[in-house]
Amino acid sequence: MDITNRRKKARDVGLCFMCLRDNHRGNNCKNFRVCGTNGCTKNHHKLLHCQQSPLNSNAQKSITKNGDTFGEPKQQQQQGFFTRKSQIALRTVPVVVYTENSRKILINALLEGGSTKTYINQSLAGELGLQGKIETVQVNTLNDKVQTFETMSVSLTVKSLYGQSQTEMDALVLDNVIGSLQTVNWNKYINKWEHLKGINFPFIDQNRAVDMLIGLDYATLHSSLHEIRGKAGEPVARLTPLGCVGQLDNDPQQISLFSTYFVNEPDDLDQMLKGFWEIDNSGLTIKEQPLTQIEQKVLKESEKDMKVEDGRYEVKIPWKTDPSNIPNDYEMAVKRLQHTEKRLKKEPNIEIAYTETIENYVNKGYIHKVPQDETDPVNKWYFPHFPVVRLEKETTKVRIVFDASAKYNGVCLNDFIQTGPKLQNELFDVLLRFRKYDIALVCDISEMYLRVGIHETNIIFHRFLWDSCEYEFSTLVFGVKASPFLAHNWLHRQTRN
Template identity: 30%
Template structure:
């Protein structure tokens, strides 16, 4: 409106526009405008300052996405609530569209929202009709109508049924003396009791032994306060001085002292019985320890498109590669490439399947000149929140003179990045501090100092691992329909469309009838992607293959026969290397033999490895587009077979060697 009324006005000079802008702003915006001189040149400075501050498209888009994802749930079904929810979501989508966000790629989300949008429209219209009907029926009743008696309600079945819900709030009273002036923790009668008797009273009345509240156990207590005497997880009023066992008395512990993990389990069973609910049989494993192991965490920066994003990383030299969470990848909007890899852990068991990888540029918060580029695999979740225990204040202050890489290393927070052995040598520096507090180790990195080792905890760590399996009929039914549903035709991506158009424009047939096609190089090759030298690597693979063949005479003869066939058919020709042969313009495919005894046609075949990396880590497959999937879906193919009496299967002999490339 200011642009329409003042800026585009031909009657006002620039200094008058600045004067009006100064009058129309307030708060932070007025501070920006008031700092500019009241001259003709000052208006441009003030307007630029406002646009730089408030017209940040990334912040506007992220704000709308946050609003969209953080919409509160509707607790009551009514027309106004449904219309509000529908209006908020449509408003966010409209704002994203206005900010030139391409929501055309959100097909799974937008299509589902369109269906939900239509449902919400029908729903709130129905509710409005019901509400209007209720209002009209209430207004139609005569004011002087006599009050019906109980017989009227019994005999007239068409009368409206009314349901009344009474809500009463009872004032909090002391559990022991029933006084409304104080709570249990301040009750004089409770304070005069011995700690052991207080514990009995709290357990008898199903009270939490940490906050003295009702309705939950100590394991579920959200209070941040512990015992001020021993820092254990119980109330200070319930602290019992621990009696050190002697050799004459044995090691028995009075049952009235602070409950152990097993006593907490007994308290949980008593609590469930008091509520009249059957207890769930869950097999649990318990472990007690007064020390926990600190893992090295660091606050790092990730740079992408000129924007810096902060993340918390775990430095793990035991990992062969680096990882990033899918949540952080989506937040940064990192471009990914498709891969198929398995992540294995202890006992060589497969713990995750990796389908995406991305290139990440790491920056140091303390040294902006440091930049490390590495490839990371994308997983939904990397690990639990670290650390998994409460760290004592003594451990937090173990290295007061060092710049820590993670100043909040003692706070239980999530980890979004794992930096593995592929970048470990680039991260670690020479500094090291040993034997702090007897077991801690500090190591210097490019992000600061990381702290590792066994650390003292505030209280004994009670770790409960439960094994519980729930079979949901709804999930089973959903899985059934997902398996039985025939997949819909996938839309081509931008790279697949580019690959299709490239083949349409460049594919031709020569005089022999063979197809001649161009290799589908990526758009950023060779400007942003380059191939390294590959001749030495191909030589090494060749020598290893020859050594393997020399140990199997029959395999060597068959392999040589296949290669001679290549020469006779014109599929292979001898070349002479020169000084420029091992350049980025040439790529030599390593090859090896694959033996298949059960094959009836070709028992030995040659396999070419286009995924072999060159000297700079790039392979031929990395710079080529895979193109769309051409094969029909297996389910559709099998269903199609059922429509015909006969099915023929054929094969094009040596098909890939019949196609020429340029």
């Protein structure tokens, strides 16, 4: 099917021109993409690219000096490049990218020694189905200026074309990492220079844009395993861990340009109006925050492990590393308990409230005493605990804090635990949704974390000392960094059921 019929078919069946799905329009598409085919900077899927006639296209102006031609782009873009006699020589190399849950995609990557960070195109992130946390990033640009913009941090695997090198990478997502600059297929030029003859450069797909810029945060991939040089000003063939790349040598008689700078497009009326309505509509719809691969994995495993045990939901702690490596902090817990007991002896009223709280936990089944004849496990963790006194509170004036961030031998319990994705709604959005209806209903779940049980294999890492006894929590504990995620995931499950 030719491009004209392809576009017509997509329009007739109501497909999004960005991702070719049928449940939304292009202006609402989350997989915002720049085409990139032959330098195309328009926003559409690559399969819908239509080659413009040179007479009708908005050709970029150019400036020629000493035989060198430099493009003058309509907007500044993040790029690192070298120009010489109308030819742009990028250190590009084909690589294979993929994630655990995606297909493998062959792309062009740029090895850019002028960038301290790695970037990928938004279109590639969409193809791989990557999601991550939104971050605010500052970029130092030309003339000591600083640009601030929002981007998304994602994780993916990069493998060399023939599989000799494989690297797990974190990258930031941009609309277009190197603008409209084109790649060079060095196999077309090897016969022009004697020293390049016989070198097997990997095939570069010049119809595909450069989708990835690999910065010096992965400096090993920039390293030169072997180089073949010619005369001054002639190209250099360099073997890197990702494959063989070509690069023009610096020639003092030529003008070279290495730059990394970011661009702000001027806001037109449509963008201003869109921004106005987005602000006005803020809070009326619940935003789904994109999840990183790790967060997706934690969420999936938590959903699988959650079960009802003795009339109560039970969850497993999402461990970051093997919990068998957790040290026994009994010594530290004893010292912290002695400090807490001295404080309580000075304030009898607080000591009474403290003791009543622990007894209440026992009566409700949140904690239990560890049997004295227990076979002592090698690895276990004790929470130091202390009171927080809020006399102005109408209900709980004395609250016990169990400190999961207390360090012993340089580590704490929270160091071994995944945080999990944030499932709470933003408070700002919740407050703004009060505009939606005349009447709002609110409720509170008393002792929410303590109503969610934990798996029996996790209990030994939730101990504490009190009154010459050892106790274990059989529930989530406020202060353990996975507790907010696990409690809200339980709440979502209850709501769905």
